Amino acid sequence: MDSSREQVAVPEITRDRIHTVDDDSFTADNCCIVTGGGSGIGRALSLAAAENGLTVVATDIDDDGLAETVAHGEELGIEAPIETVTADLTVDDDVERIVDEAASYGDVKYLANVAGMQHIDAIEDFPMGAYDRMHRVMLRAPLYLTKLCLPHFRETDDGRGCVGNMASVHGHYVTAEKVAYNVSKFGLRGLTQSIAAEGDGDVRSFSVSTGYVKTPLVANQIPDTAESRGISVDEVISDVMLGQARNDEMMEPVDVANLFVLGFSKLARHLNGGDLLFDGGMTLTYE
Template identity: 40%
Template sequence: MSAPTPPGPHDLSVSLDLGGRTALVTGAAGGIGRACALRLAAAGAEVRALDRDADGLAALARRAEGLRGTVETRTLDLTDLDAAESAAAGTDVLVNNAGLQLVRPIQEFPPQAFHTVLTVMLEAPFRLIRGALPHMYARGWGRIVNISSVHGIRASAYKSAYVAAKHGLEGLSKTAALEGAPHGVTSVCVNPGYVRTPLVERQLADQAAAHGLPEDRVLSEVMLREAAIRRLAEPEEVAEAVAYLCSPHASFITGTSVALDGGWTAH
């Protein structure tokens, strides 16, 4: 049986007008973040694209030429928490997407790597939300979209830092939803399964070592084993869900998690 075919760009049709809005996307140089930055700019937003990958940001800027909105790139390491909070000031839409991954058993997991993962994927989103909320509250409108993961809902072995960070992000998102509701601000987690991104591709060797499998068997026997739709999601599919959550039609969706996991959590 052949793998299902993902939709092409012409199939993506959420109606969205973000003219006059400022959006910030972290981890914007590639993968899901890149797709989100381009989608929001296509809807007319002035997008602040943050990443520590300067070359990737330059490629994003070139790709964004001619879109209805704009993409302003800024090289930023999110471990600089003060700078992250400052960068979020004045934004109407915040997409917390940046992430990193290390696959190791707990007893072999480097403590400094654990600390870095939680700093980038949990503490930095807190600081970004903290920086964005005053402007959102003043305008009476805001959208916080936290790119979580199926691992924000359930766990997998050998990913202690990633799973801990995503579970923490889920709680942070719900708290922001409760506090933001009286001010017209929504906060939602989007929970993809495995997406065709460099972050996933870099996991193959580590997963092979951790599970004692050849690398060419990791995708089917480990990553996609639990999914009903046995293919990787495309970054543009996640970006389209983000776009919907920023639309007027999604104003009642807050404090929850939207799974894009190909049926993984249906088990």
């Protein structure tokens, strides 16, 4: 594998890379729902939340991916349970079932909306079916899951809960030919702030915005980006993905997972409606 391809290779998660926080609410009695738990950031967060003592309910449309997440947790020796729910976030009955099943494992206290999709096309060529599916997975489902989780948050011993949303640099500025992704990520930041506005300080929310992360989602979009822009795969990595950042490497999924752990913890009690921007300087600096 050449050096540029190595920059997007999806790394294995090791236990020593998971950050732990001493938090009284991080117990197996409390559940953390993680969407997109079958790969990438969702898998990393499922492992990190379990390593921090929470009962994790990982959900994904990919049943095999979920099984691999559970197996990885067992290989790492993580003791807290990782339960799984195979579900399609575009189906309301499935979304409702996720929360119902999570409630059967403990008190639903944390929700991480991580699941994402990508499609590369100019607006005039963008298929509306792809747009609709991305909207339902990346924006409507997070809103509906939040709506369903709110009563459970308020029924916990302290009446508190927290929603973490996987936003992006594309929730701050946009790049061409990603209209559905851009709109969804801007929308997630709006959802984050709306939850904070209505949470009365008891239900917190935050979003995490990163640049390109070493995930299957990123790796899989490289050929389409190269074709649409008429450049090489290596140029996509060096110029498009890393060109504006001041860092010369991408984040790993576990790095992002650790930000969610921080956001859910008591260390972030004043983080409410805010966005954790970890983009290597991509959006806030220029040459």
